[in-house]
Amino acid sequence: MMKMTILLSWVALTLLSLKCYLAERIIQHGPVFTQEPSDSVFPLSSEDNKIFINCKAKGNPLPHYRWKFNGRDLDVYTDLNYSLVEGNLLINNPQAMKDGGSYQCIATNAFGTILSRKAKVEFAYLQNFTNKARNAVLVREGQAVVLLCGPPPHFGEIRYAWIYNGHPSALIQDNRRFVSQRTGNLYIAKVEPSDVGNYTCVVKNMMTNGTVYSSPTPLVLRRDAVMGEYEPKIEVQFEEMLRVIKGSSVRLECFALGK
Template sequence: MLLSWKQMVLLSFIGCLGGELLFHGPVFVSEPRDSMAPVGAADQRVTFNCEARGNPAPHYRWQLNGSDIDLGVESHYSLDGGDLVVVNPLRDRDAGSYQCFATNALGTIVSREAKLQFAYLENFKTRMRSAVSVREGQGVVLLCGPPPHAGELSYAWIFNEYPSFVEEDGRRFISQETGHLYVAKVEPSDVGNYTCVVTSAVTAARVLGSPTPLMLRADGRKLRVERRRI
């Protein structure tokens, strides 16, 4: 319960008489940060940090998407000090924005929002990829086109058959932003099938796309690269 203005004045006066008795409203020491949890993982715990100092010592409550979390009813939530612990979070139930409220007799402060998101990686759609034709000595880009996902990804490419992975060097580069494979000054030894491999950094799930054939043009005509939208 908040104090009346007379009580607040009295507390402030007492605080001036002795430093150790100084009363003040809550001030955050730490606030929650965004978190990412794997979809469907067992025995998972997500912790949102919240700590405030104040005199009197503050107490805490939390909201999810603007609604109070009832710790007495929703047993998969618990408080550890001011931290909110979510046990075995589910996307349909627990995804969203969390906020911490720290309160003492002198006031309430509200933390920044922290989002709980869930990482997943779907399979590539099963479809044939068109061959890419290029003249020897010219460059080419092979498109990856990752499937629907959430969370950070990493990319690699298989050349012809697993486990023959493309090694980056002065001619070959794999973008970890898009997954595309860049090959400069194509040589006859580059001809073959290239398969994009996508891995979730959160769930460790891995999926493979359909192979993209790379061929050399035998004629001397101007380069025409054939690509199929992925």
């Protein structure tokens, strides 16, 4: 008896589902989104070099799709960089400067048109350092020094490290040496003769896994004076002047070095 009841319940549910399906197919209505595009960050180093921005809608008759980029219609039918895959937007060979921006999906049938929310699309990338040689930084023994990293253009979370004299392992931080993960600069307190050498800044994009290396910065001891004749100070050689737009603010980092 119980088996018969379960069987009848299953048949009833199947018939109800079939009824709903047929009603959906028979009753005509305008499009309704089932999936809208969302804010996304894509790595540009992906092997297939393609990205999808999702969009799906139901409707009867089935809707067709268009896309807007920064408020303007995209030509997905003649521009080879774009194509539609069941409403989803496929971008071939995306470029950060060209394809980053705001996207909206438009679904249309005979009974109406709907416009999706705006989705901000950004691309994680990391460019190379310039090959320009870096000037030597001069410091007296026992003083403190800051070596500037100056990371290249990038987007997405990055991590900094330094290598010494081309050694493959990253420089170990201790009570004298510190790498700022905000600026990438290397701070060395109480410089010793063993610190003399070439220092290279290493930048890694955590999303793309791309890694780039700066030109070496030579650290050289000055021996033109005896310690104690001068007030302790930090000597830092800036390659370029910082340009500040009028009305903007600049945050200066202060790091206390041990004596």
